[in-house]
Amino acid sequence: MYPYQITSLAQYHEVYQKSIKDPEGFWAEIAAHFSWRKPWDKVLSWNFKTPEIKWFEGGKLNITENCLDRHIEKSGDTPAIIWEPNNPDSPTRTITYRELLFKVKQFANVLKNNGVKKGDRVCIYMGMIPELAIALLACARIGAIHSVIFGGFSARSISDRLQDANGEYVITCDGSYRGNKEIALKPIIDDALVNCPFVKRVIVFSHTNTPVSMHKGRDVWWNEEIEKVEEQGNPDCPAEEMDAEDMLFILYTSGSTGKPKGVVHTCGGYMIFANYTFVNVFQYNPGDVYFCTADIGWITGHSYIVYGPLSAGATSLMFEGIPTWPDAGRMWEIVDKYKVNILYTAPTALRSLMSYGVEVVEKYDLGSLKVLGTVGEPINEEAWHWYNENIGKKRCPIVDTWWQTETGGMMISNLAGVTPSKPSFATLPIPGVQPVLVDEKGAELEGNNVSGNLCMKFPWPGMLRTTYGDHERCRLNYFSTYDNLYFTGDGCLRDEEGYYRITGRVDDVLNVSGHRIGTAEVENAINMHTGVVESAVVGFPHDIKGQALYAFVICSEHPRDEQLMRKDIAETVSSVIGAIARPDKIQFVSGLPKTRSGKIMRRILRKIAEGEMANIGDTTALLDPAVVEDIKTGKL
Numbered sequence: 194m195y196p197y198q199i200t201s202l203a204q205y206h207e208v209y210q211k212s213i214k215d216p217e218g219f220w221a222e223i224a225a226h227f228s229w230r231k232p233w234d235k236v237l238s239w240n241f242k243t244p245e246i247k248w249f250e251g252g253k254l255n256i257t258e259n260c261l262d263r264h265i266e267k268s269g270d271t272p273a274i275i276w277e278p279n280n281p282d283s284p285t286r287t288i289t290y291r292e293l294l295f296k297v298k299q300f301a302n303v304l305k306n307n308g309v310k311k312g313d314r315v316c317i318y319m320g321m322i323p324e325l326a327i328a329l330l331a332c333a334r335i336g337a338i339h340s341v342i343f344g345g346f347s348a349r350s351i352s353d354r355l356q357d358a359n360g361e362y363v364i365t366c367d368g369s370y371r372g373n374k375e376i377a378l379k380p381i382i383d384d385a386l387v388n389c390p391f392v393k394r395v396i397v398f399s400h401t402n403t404p405v406s407m408h409k410g411r412d413v414w415w416n417e418e419i420e421k422v423e424e425q426g427n428p429d430c431p432a433e434e435m436d437a438e439d440m441l442f443i444l445y446t447s448g449s450t451g452k453p454k455g456v457v458h459t460c461g462g463y464m465i466f467a468n469y470t471f472v473n474v475f476q477y478n479p480g481d482v483y484f485c486t487a488d489i490g491w492i493t494g495h496s497y498i499v500y501g502p503l504s505a506g507a508t509s510l511m512f513e514g515i516p517t518w519p520d521a522g523r524m525w526e527i528v529d530k531y532k533v534n535i536l537y538t539a540p541t542a543l544r545s546l547m548s549y550g551v552e553v554v555e556k557y558d559l560g561s562l563k564v565l566g567t568v569g570e571p572i573n574e575e576a577w578h579w580y581n582e583n584i585g586k587k588r589c590p591i592v593d594t595w596w597q598t599e600t601g602g603m604m605i606s607n608l609a610g611v612t613p614s615k616p617s618f619a620t621l622p623i624p625g626v627q628p629v630l631v632d633e634k635g636a637e638l639e640g641n642n643v644s645g646n647l648c649m650k651f652p653w654p655g656m657l658r659t660t661y662g663d664h665e666r667c668r669l670n671y672f673s674t675y676d677n678l679y680f681t682g683d684g685c686l687r688d689e690e691g692y693y694r695i696t697g698r699v700d701d702v703l704n705v706s707g708h709r710i711g712t713a714e715v716e717n718a719i720n721m722h723t724g725v726v727e728s729a730v731v732g733f734p735h736d737i738k739g740q741a742l743y744a745f746v747i748c749s750e751h752p753r754d755e756q757l758m759r760k761d762i763a764e765t766v767s768s769v770i771g772a773i774a775r776p777d778k779i780q781f782v783s784g785l786p787k788t789r790s791g792k793i794m795r796r797i798l799r800k801i802a803e804g805e806m807a808n809i810g811d812t813t814a815l816l817d818p819a820v821v822e823d824i825k826t827g828k829l
C-alpha cells in the first residue's frame with residue numbers, strides 16, 4: 194500500500210473533490226512522499242494563454258534517486274526489471290534495484306567520459322532491451338535530456354529529430370530482434386547522421402552481433418566504454434541536482450500539421466504524476482509483477498515501463514518481442530511464466546490475438562492476473578469482452594486509460610477494482626484532472642449526456658511544458674483553439690452517469706494500431722515521390738489496426754504499372770517516415786474534392802474510404818463536384 198493509494202469509491206469521490214477545491218494542497222501532499230534535495234518554494238504557477246506552467250518551482254531533485262537510490266535499503270534485492278527476450282529460448286534477465294542502480298551509475302559515467310553534460314540532448318534509438326531503460330536513467334542521472342526514437346522510424350525521421358533537438362549524442366544498438374526479423378539499427382543511424390554532422394558521439398550496444406561500420410572518432414562500443422569506467426575504479430556517480438522544472442525528456446509526436454513536435458516533460462511534476470497514476474490506476478501493491486507491452490519508444494513505455502513503476506519500487510516486466518511470434522500465445526506464455534499480476538496492453542494487440550481463437554490462450558495458466566489495462570485508442574466492446582472473459586476470466590477489472598504523449602500520464606481512467614468500469618468508457622477523471630467538454634465555439638457543455646471536444650481547464654503536474662525549440666507551436670497547438678483551455682484534439686461523450694467515453698480524434702491525426710500519425714506528414718512523404726503531384730490521406734476503420742490509412746494520389750502522368758507505383762509510393766513513405774506510416778490503400782485519382790478556397794474536403798474522402806458512397810453529403814461547396822463521381826467510380 195502506498196500512502197496516497199485510493200481504495201474505495203467513496204474515497205475516490207472524496208479525494209477528487211479535494212483535488213478540485215485545493216489542487217495545490219492535494220499535489221503537495223503527494224509530492225511530500227518523494228525524495229527531494231530541497232523542497233519547492235511554490236507548488237504551482239500557471240497561465241494557459243502564454244502558456245506557462247510550473248510545478249514545484251524551486252524544488253530540487255533527481256528522478257533517478259526516486260526511481261533507484263531510495264528503494265535500495267528496503268528493496269535492493271527486489272527485481273526492478275525482468276526482461277523476456279524476443280526468442281523464448283534465449284536467456285532471460287532479472288535486474289534487481291541494486292543492480293540497476295549500479296548499471297545506471299556505470300553508464301552515466303560512460304556518458305560523462307564521452308562529454309555528455311547536463312542539458313545536452315541525447316537521442317536513443319534501440320530495441321527493447323534493458324540497456325534502453327538504463328540509457329534513459331543514465332541520462333536522467335546526469336541531467337542530460339533524452340529523446341527516444343521508436344525503432345520503427347526511418348533514417349530521415351531520426352535526422353529530423355536530431356536536428357530539431359540539436360542532439361549531439363546518440364545511443365543505439367547494432368540491431369534488434371522483433372519476431373522472426375533481425376533489424377539492423379546502426380546502419381539506419383549511419384544514414385541519419387549523414388545529415389547531422391554536429392553529432393559528436395555514437396555509443397553502440399552490441400546485441401545482435403550484426404556487422405556494423407564504426408566511424409573512427411565518432412562511434413564507440415558500449416561495452417568497451419564500460420570497461421574503461423571499470424578501469425577508472427570509481428563505481429559511483431552522484432545524481433545531478435535538478436530543478437523540478439528542468440527538462441527530463443523530449444518525445445516527438447505527430448500533430449495535424451507539419452513535422453512531429455518535441456513534447457517536453459520536466460523532472461518533478463512528471464515523476465509525481467506518472468507515479469500517482471501508476472499506483473492508483475493499477476492498484477499496484479509491492480511484490481506484484483507488472484507487464485506493460487508497449488515500446489519505450491512511445492510515451493506509454495516512458496511513463497509505465499520506466500518512470501512510473503520504478504519510482505514506485507515496482508517490478509516491471511519488459512518484453513523484447515511481439516505478441517504473435519513464435520505464435521499467438523506468446524503474451525499468455527509470458528504471463529504464465531512470470532506469474533504476471535497486472536497486464537497493460539493495447540486494443541490493437543487484443544484484436545489481433547482474438548483472431549487466433551481462444552485455444553491459444555487456454556494452453557496457459559493466467560490465474561496470477563489481477564488487473565488488466567488498455568491504452569492508445571478506443572477499445573471496442575467486442576475486444577473488451579474478449580479481454581474480460583478469456584484473459585481476466587471475469588475476475589480482473591479492466592482499466593481503460595485515456596491519456597496522451599502531452600499529458601505525461603493517465604488522465605481519465607477507472608481505478609482497478611475501486612471505481613466502476615464500463616466497456617468502451619475511460620470512465621472518470623484521475624484526481625487532479627479537470628476535464629471539460631466544449632462545443633465548436635468553445636462554450637462549455639455542462640451536465641451529463643453531452644458530446645463535445647475534450648479539454649482540460651486546470652493544469653496537472655504531468656502536462657507538457659513546451660514543444661522543444663518552438664514555444665509558439667505549443668501555444669498554437671494546444672492552447673489557442675479555446676480560450677484558457679488545454680485542447681486534447683479528442684472528441685468525447687459524457688454519458689448519463691457522468692462517465693467519459695473517448696470517441697476519437699477530431700483533428701487530422703490518425704491512430705493506426707495505437708500509433709499516432711498525422712495525415713499531413715504522410716501526405717508530405719507521398720508528395721516527395723517524383724511521379725506524384727498531390728495527395729490526400731484519410732483514415733478508414735480497420736478490424737485489427739483500429740484505423741488504417743487511405744491515400745488518394747494524383748500522379749503527373751498515368752502510372753504505367755499501377756501496382757508498382759503503389760509499392761514505390763509505400764516505399765517512399767517508409768523511407769521518409771517509417772514503415773508504420775505506409776498507407777494500406779492507395780487510389781489514383783485525377784482530382785481531389787476542393788472548396789473554392791482550395792481546401793480539401795476530407796469529410797468526403799473519408800466517406801469514400803469508408804465505402805459509404807451513397808452517403809457523401811452535401812457537395813455544393815466544391816469547386817468541381819464532378820471530381821467526387823470520378824473518385825467514387827475509380828475513373829482517372
Ligand code: PRX
Pocket residue numbers: 446492493567568569570571572593594595596597598599619681682683695696697698704707708709
Ligand atoms: O486519441 C486518443 C488516443 O490516443 C491519443 C494519444 O496518442 P499518443 O500521444 O500516441 O499516446 C498514446 C498513449 C497514451 C489520444 O489523443 N487514446 C489514447 N488512449 C485512449 C485513446 N483513445 C481512447 N481510449 C483510450 N484509452
